[in-house]
Amino acid sequence: MKTLTVSVVTPDGPVLEDTYEMVSCKAENGELGILPGHIPLVAPLSISGVRLKRDSGEDKLAINGGFLEVRPDKVTILAQSAEKPQEIDVARAQAAKERAERRLQSKEDRIDRVRAELALRRAANRLNVAQR
Amino acid sequence: MASLRDIKKRIDSTGKMKKITKAMEMVSAAKMNKAEQNAKKFVPYSEKMQEVVASIAKHTDATHPMLQTREVKKTGYIAITADSGLAGAYNANILRNLKNTIEKNHTSSDEYTVIAIGRMAVDFCKKRNIPMAKSIIGLPDQPSFAFIKDIASETVQMYSDEEIDKLVIIYNHYVSAISQVVTTNQLLPIENMDSATGQGSQYEYEPGEEEILAVLLPQYAESLIYGSLLDAKASEHAARMTAMKSATDNASDLIDELSLSYNRARQAAITQEITEIVGGAAALE
Numbered sequence: 001m002k003t004l005t006v007s008v009v010t011p012d013g014p015v016l017e018d019t020y021e022m023v024s025c026k027a028e029n030g031e032l033g034i035l036p037g038h039i040p041l042v043a044p045l046s047i048s049g050v051r052l053k054r055d056s057g058e059d060k061l062a063i064n065g066g067f068l069e070v071r072p073d074k075v076t077i078l079a080q081s082a083e084k085p086q087e088i089d090v091a092r093a094q095a096a097k098e099r100a101e102r103r104l105q106s107k108e109d110r111i112d113r114v115r116a117e118l119a120l121r122r123a124a125n126r127l128n129v130a131q132r
Numbered sequence: 133m134a135s136l137r138d139i140k141k142r143i144d145s146t147g148k149m150k151k152i153t154k155a156m157e158m159v160s161a162a163k164m165n166k167a168e169q170n171a172k173k174f175v176p177y178s179e180k181m182q183e184v185v186a187s188i189a190k191h192t193d194a195t196h197p198m199l200q201t202r203e204v205k206k207t208g209y210i211a212i213t214a215d216s217g218l219a220g221a222y223n224a225n226i227l228r229n230l231k232n233t234i235e236k237n238h239t240s241s242d243e244y245t246v247i248a249i250g251r252m253a254v255d256f257c258k259k260r261n262i263p264m265a266k267s268i269i270g271l272p273d274q275p276s277f278a279f280i281k282d283i284a285s286e287t288v289q290m291y292s293d294e295e296i297d298k299l300v301i302i303y304n305h306y307v308s309a310i311s312q313v314v315t316t317n318q319l320l321p322i323e324n325m326d327s328a329t330g331q332g333s334q335y336e337y338e339p340g341e342e343e344i345l346a347v348l349l350p351q352y353a354e355s356l357i358y359g360s361l362l363d364a365k366a367s368e369h370a371a372r373m374t375a376m377k378s379a380t381d382n383a384s385d386l387i388d389e390l391s392l393s394y395n396r397a398r399q400a401a402i403t404q405e406i407t408e409i410v411g412g413a414a415a416l417e
Binding site: 009010011012013014027028029032039040041042043044066067069076078080081 | 181
């Protein structure tokens with residue numbers, strides 16, 4: 001079976017570099033599945049979980065803001081943060097989620113709202129990835 | 133000539149000072165190593181980012197405000213300094229450069245604004261009535277991307293909102309442990325993209341080129357700010373280490389000199405005592 005080299009890079013250093021058979025992620029306008037031999041592609045990613053599949057199993061990462069660059073034999077994910085399920089601090093994400101929900105309910109000015117929504121999405125994404 | 137006790141006191145206090153500077157030197161050396169590692173860890177991200185942005189900018193005729201030079205009514209300067217002194221010429225170099233640049237390019241204070249990072253820059257701007265758009269104090273020694281994200285994106289936002297038409301960053305570039313160079317870089321609008329080495333591969337864009345640029349360029353600008361900050365942090369610790377090392381060396385020299393005059397004074401006192409005794413004995417005969 002053909003494989004892809006996947007590397008995930010964040011400003012705080014490389015997170016992961018390994019070979020997989022398929023990458024499945026959520027771009028801004030829908031789910032994307034990448035198999036080896038894909039045409040070169042650039043797509044921004046939404047705050048979501050990325051699934052990396054191979055024979056021996058599946059790895060997940062919680063991605064926050066960034067984009068995906070695809071070459072026929074290599075996929076690079078550049079994200080502002082990327083966490084493996086075991087690295088996620090569930091208690092902290094839970095607290096962040098509740099804080100963001102509280103902020104969204106109390107009606108404040110608009111800029112705060114956008115930030116709270118983003119925070120909520122990040123926290124929910126982390127919890128999602130950690131639990132699965 | 134100073135008395136024996138005075139010299140002894142000075143030797144003691146210089147010795148204590150030397151201990152402190154020596155400790156600070158070692159702390160800075162450890163921090164510098166860490167900061168250098170952080171800066172290295174960031175390199176793959178920034179290189180990849182640059183590569184993708186360059187290849188998009190090269191192959192596309194899509195436009196984005198960040199790629200276009202517009203008439204400059206107001207310039208934003210990001211000045212990165214430390215929160216404390218005792219780092220040799222580190223802060224002074226940055227602030228002098230900032231002052232000269234402003235004096236050279238602008239006549240009225242409406243034409244520029246400063247985003248001050250570090251207490252030294254904040255105090256400098258306050259004292260001289262330089263307009264400050266934003267300021268941060270208390271940056272950690274190992275800043276994480278999350279910490280700088282807010283200020284970086286707000287600054288980039290100022291450009292998008294046309295509050296500023298040009299963004300320049302002034303920081304100390306880390307060359308080696310003993311050499312840091314003041315660097316002035318234009319961040320926005322993004323120029324010289326063509327000189328960067330793109331891989332030449334033609335990409336498919338999902339959803340479209342303009343949308344990608346809209347997402348990518350702010351992130352690129354933020355990553356440039358973060359990269360400069362990491363570089364500046366490494367320089368800061370290096371500068372502090374060098375400054376403390378020379379302070380320690382000076383203290384050693386001073387102690388040597390003082391010990392010499394202490395011994396000389398002690399010898400003079402003994403000689404004088406003997407002379408007095410001999411003189412006294414001679415007078416009795």
